[in-house]
Amino acid sequence: MNPKLVLVSGGSRGLGAHLVTHFLESGHAVGTFARSKTPLMDELAERFPGRFEFFAADAGDLPSLTPFVDRLIERHGVIHALVNNAAIGQDHLLVHTPPDMIERIIATNVTAPILLTRLVLKRMLLQSEGGRVLNITSICGLKGYNGLTVYSATKGAMDAFTRSLAHETSGRGILVNAVAPGFFESEMSSVLSPDQLDTIKRRTPTRQLTTDAQLLPVVDLLLFTDTNITGQTIAVDGGVTS
Numbered sequence: 001m002n003p004k005l006v007l008v009s010g011g012s013r014g015l016g017a018h019l020v021t022h023f024l025e026s027g028h029a030v031g032t033f034a035r036s037k038t039p040l041m042d043e044l045a046e047r048f049p050g051r052f053e054f055f056a057a058d059a060g061d062l063p064s065l066t067p068f069v070d071r072l073i074e075r076h077g078v079i080h081a082l083v084n085n086a087a088i089g090q091d092h093l094l095v096h097t098p099p100d101m102i103e104r105i106i107a108t109n110v111t112a113p114i115l116l117t118r119l120v121l122k123r124m125l126l127q128s129e130g131g132r133v134l135n136i137t138s139i140c141g142l143k144g145y146n147g148l149t150v151y152s153a154t155k156g157a158m159d160a161f162t163r164s165l166a167h168e169t170s171g172r173g174i175l176v177n178a179v180a181p182g183f184f185e186s187e188m189s190s191v192l193s194p195d196q197l198d199t200i201k202r203r204t205p206t207r208q209l210t211t212d213a214q215l216l217p218v219v220d221l222l223l224f225t226d227t228n229i230t231g232q233t234i235a236v237d238g239g240v241t242s
């Protein structure tokens with residue numbers, strides 16, 4: 001296996017933490033950032049010395065993230081992949097969602113990943129070794145849900161971004177895709193009651209929530225396999241959007 005450098009946004013917990021751990025266990029070098037450090041970040045730094053770097057930063061803080069990305073490249077060589085995973089959710093009907101919250105969801109889930117992608121893409125293009133961009137979107141970008149209007153709009157926006165960016169980068173060996181998970185257990189989905197989770201399970205053709213483990217093979221395929229897949233959103237949702 002050829003070790004590669006992967007940058008994951010929001011790797012401190014939830015799906016991001018599973019992705020970071022999996023990439024490290026697979027032998028890759030990983031950089032991640034989030035606003036707060038979790039104990040797992042220190043554990044991973046100890047378990048994988050020299051291959052893991054955590055940086056405390058807000059996804060919208062490009063002036064801080066730029067030197068972090070450059071430091072990663074300096075230490076670990078060419079950057080192979082960016083996984084735009086960090087996002088915040090929503091738990092209110094639109095009429096009860098304050099305007100500043102709407103702006104924060106859009107800034108975190110759309111503006112920040114687009115700016116980070118631009119930053120990383122420039123470096124990938126200079127390296128001339130191709131690369132991968134993977135956006136973690138959601139079934140909410142493909143299907144309607146109460147209380148998730150703004151969140152859904154941001155995920156649909158990232159799916160559209162994925163398609164057009166894939167066209168811009170196609171001649172340069174850079175594949176751009178999105179994975180749209182169904183609901184899985186994490187802090188973000190902890191606002192769902194056991195009753196709501198049961199309803200989601202009942203309405204899912206496979207009768208189960210998505211798990212991190214079920215997302216990993218799809219992520220590996222899109223990041224580390226020589227495929228001709230680009231511009232796609234792949235739903236991993238037990239058939240909910242089929």
Ligand SMILES: NC(=O)c1ccc[n+]([C@@H]2O[C@H](COP(=O)([O-])OP(=O)(O)OC[C@H]3O[C@@H](n4cnc5c(N)ncnc54)[C@H](OP(=O)(O)O)[C@@H]3O)[C@@H](O)[C@H]2O)c1
Nearest residue numbers: 010012014015034035036058059086087138183184186188
């Ligand atoms: N959970 C679900 O059911 C579900 C379903 C479909 C898709 N998704 C998508 O899957 C991805 C991961 O979700 P998750 O459930 O694992 O979320 P999570 O448990 O809430 O974790 C989110 C991660 O992003 C970081 N983050 C959030 N806002 C940030 C900011 N402004 N700057 C930097 N880092 C930030 C968080 O750390 P800090 O808070 O410390 O910054 C954390 O590391 C998201 O894109 C989400 O939309 C989730």
